[in-house]
Amino acid sequence: SFMNDEEEILGFYDRVLPKILHPIYKKYIKEVRDNPKFLALIGTTPIERYCSNEFAQLIGNFKGVAPITHDHYVTSFSTTNDAWIREHGLLSQWRAYGPDGGYAIVFDTRPFEKLLDEEAAHYKGDTYSWADVQYELHPNRRTGDADTDNWIEILERASDKYFRSNSSDDLGELLEPLTILSTLFKHRGFDEEKEVRLVLSLFGSEMESHVGIKAAPEHPVKAMVRGGATVPFVELCVKETNGVRENLPIKKVIVGPHRDKNERKRAVQLLLRQHGVSAEVCVSDIPYRGK
Structure with missing residues (x-):
């Protein structure tokens, strides 16, 4: 709710989810359209209009439930296959965030992932997802990313099962893939960032009353003030020894474009040494003065 993308999470339900579910729903309707029970259900309503309304309501229900079943806490990283950008950063990123x-x-x-695995083993009530963000769904309803496409396949199987049974028990199988996928899609306008994100999903207010939900330890939620607003956050990878x-x-550490970038480089070197961090410090070669 406090991220830069105002469509965060919910944009998935508007743009992506209908494209994934519509072919499965259409196939289901084709199979039952001559069933007497189905015909009695729709009455005199034209089948196309009935199905269109029902599908829109289904998507709307999923979107409405999303904010109350989970609270998502996101840590965003950026990646690149360009060797030069790896050394100097991307100008648009420096402009936006520095x-x-x-x-x-x-x-x-790899050591970072090991820390996350250790933390996840302790907080077993929380859901972690760690993956590349996707900015486009291909016509075949896939992205080309193996992890994301696996979740799409799980969602397709679960939705097909639910359409056929219309059972609340089968509806529960949709929750995990919907939760994961909704955090992994963003508007294509953000594509240049090539975001890799770590998402920690905690149970929301609607789930707190369920028996057993709070049995496992959860990350404590903290708060900070930003721009006059109270913003909730959680700390990850807080590991202490003695x-x-x-x-x-x-x-x-890459020091961004700045008039005093060489002085800043020295300051970072001293800071890292003070904290016992052995890391390379370099300066971006981009000749941007900034503000």
Whole structure:
């Protein structure tokens, strides 16, 4: 609710979910359209209009439930296959997130994932997803990303089962793939960021009354003030040894474009040394002055 993209999470239900579910729903209707029970249900309403209204209501119901079943906490990273950008950053990112210079922190992925696995083993009541963000759904209802496409397949199977049974028990099988996929799609206008995101999904207010939901430990929710608003957040990878917090696996720090970038580089080197972090510090070569 506090992220830059005003369509965060909900945009998936408007643009992507209908494209995934409509062929499955259409196939189901084709199979039952001559069934006497179905004909009695729709009465004199033209079948096309009935199905269109029902499908729109189905999507609307999924979208309406999403904000109350889970609260999503997102940590956003950026990746690239361009060697030059890996060394100097992307100008649009410096402009957006480092108008006064800024710093890009490069993490060593495998040790970082190990920390997340250890944390997930402790907070078993929470749902983690760690994947590339997708900006487009292909005509075949796939993205080309193996992890995302696997979740789409799970959603398709669960929805096909639910359409046929119309059972609340089968409806529950839709919850996990919907929760995961809704966090992994963004508007194509953000494509340049090549975002990789870590999402921690905690049970929302609607789920808190269910028996057993709170049995497993959850991340404590904290708050900070930003722009006059109270913004909730959670801390990840807080690991301590003998009361001392362990450092994150920082691989490199890129000092952003700035008039004083060389002085800033030295300051970062001293700061990292103070905290016992052995990481490379370099300066972006982009000749952008900023504000």
